[in-house]
Amino acid sequence: MAIEVAPQIDGSAATGPGADTGAWWRDAVVYQVYPRSFADGDGDGTGDLRGIARRLTALAELGVDAVWLSPFYPSPQRDGGYDVSDYCDVDPMFGTLDDFDLLVGEAHALGLRVIVDVVPNHASSEHPLFAAALASAPGSRERARFVFRDGSGAAGELPPNNWQSHFGGPAWTRVTEVDGSPGQWYLHLFDPTQPDFDWDNDEVLAFFDEVLDFWLARGVDGFRVDVAHALVKAPGLPDWGGRADGASSPGFPGEDAPMFDQPGVHAIYERWRARLEAWGADRILCAEANVAPLSRAARWVRPREMHQAFNFAYLHAPWDARSLRAVIDESLAAFGGVGAPSTWVLSNHDVVRHATRFALPDGSVEMGHGIAQAAGLDPVRGERRARAATLLMLALPGAAYVYQGEELGLPEVLDIPAAQRRDPYFLRSGGAVVGRDGCRVPIPWEAAAPAYGFNATGESWLPQPAHWATYARDVQRRDPASTLSLYTAALHLRKSLALGSGSLAWVRADDAVLGLVNGEVLVLANLGADPVPLDGHEVLLASTPDAVVDGHLTPDATVWLRRRQEV
Structure with a gap:
């Protein structure tokens, strides 16, 4: 199947309100x-x-x-x-x-x-700010830097809500107050040793x-x-x-x-x-x-x-x-x-x-x-x-x-x-x-x-x-x-050909193949089960040594090709 290069290039990656195309x-x-x-x-x-x-x-x-x-x-x-x-x-x-x-x-x-x-x-729960919060009373300036809340239930024995930690279990841990009594709960979306800051503070x-x-x-x-x-x-x-x-x-x-x-x-x-x-x-x-x-x-x-x-x-x-x-x-x-x-x-x-x-x-x-x-x-x-x-x-x-x-x-x-x-x-x-x-x-x-x-x-x-x-x-x-x-090779070629600051146009995108143009490079990725003809384009870089066999792109391979200029 011949590869037809689309004449229009989508430059949306480099344009838009407030774009600064020269920034590193x-x-x-x-x-x-x-x-x-x-x-x-x-x-x-x-x-x-x-x-x-x-x-x-x-x-x-x-x-x-x-x-x-x-x-x-x-x-x-x-x-x-x-x-x-x-x-x-x-x-x-x-x-x-x-x-x-x-x-x-x-x-x-x-x-x-x-x-x-x-x-x-x-x-960390070992940060001095959190240590100060634990040593201070509910409602204090020190506690206000973190998400402390009273518990639910008759005696505050339940977490303030049902949120769960990323690492498993409740996202709340109850503290023991300075006087030894069961106290407030603090929020930790991750580990109990990672108390959340209160960014309203x-x-x-x-x-x-x-x-x-x-x-x-x-x-x-x-x-x-x-x-x-x-x-x-x-x-x-x-x-x-x-x-x-x-x-x-x-x-x-x-x-x-x-x-x-x-x-x-x-x-x-x-x-x-x-x-x-x-x-x-x-x-x-x-x-x-x-x-x-x-x-x-x-x-x-x-x-x-x-x-x-x-x-x-x-x-x-x-x-x-x-x-x-x-x-x-x-x-x-x-x-x-x-x-x-x-x-x-x-x-x-x-x-x-x-x-x-x-x-x-x-x-x-x-x-x-x-x-x-x-x-x-x-x-x-x-x-x-x-x-x-x-x-x-x-x-x-x-x-x-x-x-x-x-x-x-x-x-x-x-x-x-x-x-x-x-x-x-x-x-x-x-x-x-x-x-x-x-x-x-x-x-x-x-x-x-x-x-x-x-x-x-x-x-x-x-x-x-x-x-x-x-x-x-x-x-x-x-x-x-x-x-x-x-x-x-890819990183140096990417820089010399300015691919990162380039643009994209699709030339083929179906169940098996992705083909795109970025500047002077034609990119083909074969995600299917059958070889894909390269139509004589010059190979600049291939993902594996056997990516190209008899002028065809083999399965699970990608090539960068030099885009032929149409006359």
Whole structure:
């Protein structure tokens, strides 16, 4: 079947009210570093800031534009550092503020920007502000910074409402007052050690203004905002019979969830946007706001709010041509309609790695739940589809996020012993939910080194599998057919051809094939069972060495082709 190139190009990804087509973040590729698992500089088995700084050259060579650091703040580590006990310091397990400054300086010298996580919905229960709240009386100024409420029932013995925690069980914990009597309850949408701030309180607003300023003064280029959509709760905290994560379920549409995406939250980020712009127009905010549909997500990136929002719809899309076409169209229309770029992402620290997701028969896994069973798992299919999906994603206009290790083709680690798992999903469910440890295992750098180059001692906070050596970066750098070589070639070609700042027109989109044009590149992704003729177009890049056979694109493969100019 001949490929006919559509004459009209959809430029919605780069136009719209308030669009700034020259901003770096519009087409950036951001590399997520999970600090515990990236590189260990002191050999204690836990990754750290000095380890990250020493490996930044590899990321510059890869071709990314920015590095996003998951939390490295002082923390009891009940939820992988997302339980912060001090927002303006570095946990000793990761190093010191001097180490952070060194990392930022090294990154900037390499042309890499640095984005850090900020966790504003909740603190650690060991944060001094919460300790002060527990030591104070109901109705006090200290308690007003958090969501404390009297219980229901005859003696306040029941939670204030029926909300459930993301990690299982009630979202409320009752405190014992200073005099030893049963007291009020506090809200924690996540673990009981993560009490929610009350963002109706002006002192909370002022506190986080200072947090932002602290890190901006140290040279950070932006913030990824954790659970950005949860800060403001519905007045009166009404009962909710739907899912704890606010996703839609029968009878309970997600837009009605009283703990997420409330109108008042947008004023907070307008305030933050103005604060960042006072430090420079190139500092950015990226929302982790898991809301649907995409038209709701687009409200987070209106001109005076955030710059980017994670595209969860794309992250969760199956390897299916119709589904992918729909989410790409919806993304470009929704985000482009408010002058923002779409973001594209296939993996992060909260989901099963996409090399394993695509190895499953239907490719679907609940966010945060993980997998331990390999029923129906086909690793060869998973790797092939993951590479094809990556090449499709990196051809789309907008920004892209890459999770550490995906450029090595790492699969999920499925066989972590129960005694070594750390995720609160696993611990609070008594093992019924596997959790996210499988995507957080320290990554391999050198095949023959201790801990595969993660450090020099062989220690590792989560066990690395024996087959990690085959994925090591030093092995893959020598192999032009490796996943690392594919990512490197794709990222450099994406930049030289300006695909991120380009536009999109479909040339084919049916049950089997996605074909699109972005600038001078024609992209074909074969998600069907039969080979697809390439009609003589020159191949610029292919997802696998056998992607093109006898002038045909093989199944589960993607190619970038040089678009022939029509005469």
